[in-house]
Amino acid sequence: MIRAGAWLALLLLVAAPLAIVLGMGFGTSAPGVPPVIPPIGREGWQGSFEAWGLLFADTYYLDAALRSLRLAAITAGLCLVLGFGMALGIASAAPRWQAPLLALVLLPFWSGFVLRLAAWVGLLRDGGWINATLLHVGLIAEPMPLLYSEGAMLLGMVHGYLPFAVLPLTATLARRDRRLEEAAADLGAGRWTVFFTITLPLAAPAAGAAFLLVFIPAAGEVVIPEVLGAPDSVLFGRAIWGEFFQTRDWPAAAALSTALLALLLLPIALYQRLSVAR
Numbered sequence: 001m002i003r004a005g006a007w008l009a010l011l012l013l014v015a016a017p018l019a020i021v022l023g024m025g026f027g028t029s030a031p032g033v034p035p036v037i038p039p040i041g042r043e044g045w046q047g048s049f050e051a052w053g054l055l056f057a058d059t060y061y062l063d064a065a066l067r068s069l070r071l072a073a074i075t076a077g078l079c080l081v082l083g084f085g086m087a088l089g090i091a092s093a094a095p096r097w098q099a100p101l102l103a104l105v106l107l108p109f110w111s112g113f114v115l116r117l118a119a120w121v122g123l124l125r126d127g128g129w130i131n132a133t134l135l136h137v138g139l140i141a142e143p144m145p146l147l148y149s150e151g152a153m154l155l156g157m158v159h160g161y162l163p164f165a166v167l168p169l170t171a172t173l174a175r176r177d178r179r180l181e182e183a184a185a186d187l188g189a190g191r192w193t194v195f196f197t198i199t200l201p202l203a204a205p206a207a208g209a210a211f212l213l214v215f216i217p218a219a220g221e222v223v224i225p226e227v228l229g230a231p232d233s234v235l236f237g238r239a240i241w242g243e244f245f246q247t248r249d250w251p252a253a254a255a256l257s258t259a260l261l262a263l264l265l266l267p268i269a270l271y272q273r274l275s276v277a278r
Contacts, residue, residue, distance in 0.1 A: 004174070006013070013139075018032065018261075021254045021257055021258060022254070022258055023038065023039055023040075024036055024038075024251060024254035025051050025052060025251055025254035025255035025257075025258055026048060026049065026051070026052075026251070027038035027039050027048070027051075027250070027251045028048050028050075028251065029051075029250065029251050029252070030247045031093070034250060035248045035249075035250055036080055036250040036251055039137065039249075046170060048251070049250070051249075051251035051252045051254065051255040052255050054252055054255065054256075055139070055255060055256070055259055060234075060239070061236070061239055061256060063234075064234045064235055064238070064239045065259070065260070065263065066238045067233070067234075067236075068220070068235040068236040068237065068260075069217050069219055069263065071150070071153065071154065071213060071218070071235065072215045072216075072218035072219035072221075074123040074154060074216075075154060075157040075158055075161060075166070075214060075218045076161075076165075076211045076212075076215040076218060077211070078154070078158050078213075079158055079161055079162050079164070079165040079210070079214045080160075080207060080210055080211050080214070082158070082162060082165075082166055082262075083162055083166040083169055083210060084166030084169055084203070084207065085167075086105065086162075086166050087165075087166050087169035087173050088169075088171075088173055088199070089101075090102060090105075090166075090170050090173075090174075091173035091174040091176075093171055093172075094115040098170075098174070098212065102166075102167075102170065105162075105163050105166050105167075106163055108159070108160075108163070113160070113223065114223070116159070116160070117156060117223065117224065117227045117228065118227075119229065120152070120155065120156050120159070120227075120228060121147060121228070124146040124147040124155075124228070125146075125147045126143040126145070126146075126147070126154050128146075128147075130146060131143040131144060131146065137195040148228065148229065148230045148231070149229075149230055150229070150230070150233060152228040152229065153225055153229040153233070154222060155228070155230050156190055156224040156227070156228045157218050157221060157224050161213075161214040161217065161218055162214075164213040164214050164217075165211070165213065165214050166210075168206045168209050168210045168213065169203060169206050169207065169210050172203050172205070172206035173199075173203055173206075174200070176199065176202050176203070177202075179197050180202075181194050181198050181199060184197065184198050198211070205275060206276070208271050208274070209271075212267060212268060212271055215264075215267065216264050216267075216268075219236065219237075219260065219263070220236065220237040220240075220260055220264075221235065221237050221266060222235075222237040222238055222240075222241050225237070225238055226238060236256070236260055237260075239256060240253050240256045240257055240260070243256060248273045
């Protein structure tokens with residue numbers, strides 16, 4: 001009974017919406033609400049492959065996809081490096097301090113997402129605290145263009161998604177068998193040798209999961225590039241949003257969304273294959 005309920009939930013909440021979006025990609029754009037003609041009507045198949053042709057005919061979307069994947073990979077890599085150090089510190093702390101330290105990691109989630117981005121706008125703008133401090137100490141002669149840049153986007157994305165990397169790493173590192181590390185140290189292994197030969201391999205599955213937990217949402221991010229990114233630096237999520245709400249070309253938006261989902265399934269399949277191989 002529980003298994004049947006789980007399959008029903010997956011069917012209604014995952015498979016059905018995906019099928020609707022996929023079918024919409026073969027529809028035809030038209031004025032109205034919704035602004036799309038379904039591919040199958042009373043007269044049978046009335047679909048079109050025009051929306052899918054945009055993926056290959058216009059380099060605008062290809063460039064946006066490559067830029068999104070590149071920034072998502074950099075964001076996930078930075079979150080993994082920073083999150084591993086934070087998770088190792090939390091897992092190595094006394095048990096009474098682990099919960100407060102995790103609460104500090106999750107503290108940004110207690111405030112609104114847009115509010116946090118607005119704080120970064122205030123910090124990074126030409127008259128913000130960062131430029132004002134650098135000017136005051138004499139490190140720069142004039143304000144640096146920090147806001148509305150790729151660096152600002154990366155900063156906002158790392159700040160927003162860092163807890164997604166810290167939590168699975170902390171859970172794994174807190175459960176690791178420290179006797180293996182102690183035995184390696186007793187046999188003469190140095191601190192870095194213990195880390196690379198014992199700690200890191202034990203945390204490798206969690207590191208892969210943490211990378212994907214950051215990479216997947218970062219690849220389709222819309223809000224952070226819109227608030228902190230340059231106007232001409234269009235990511236795939238912003239391109240999809242523009243097709244839905246600006247040009248109101250729902251078939252093109254559905255095709256782009258399906259293509260993004262297909263791209264994101266590749267690292268998931270690779271991670272599962274590597275997990276099975278281990």
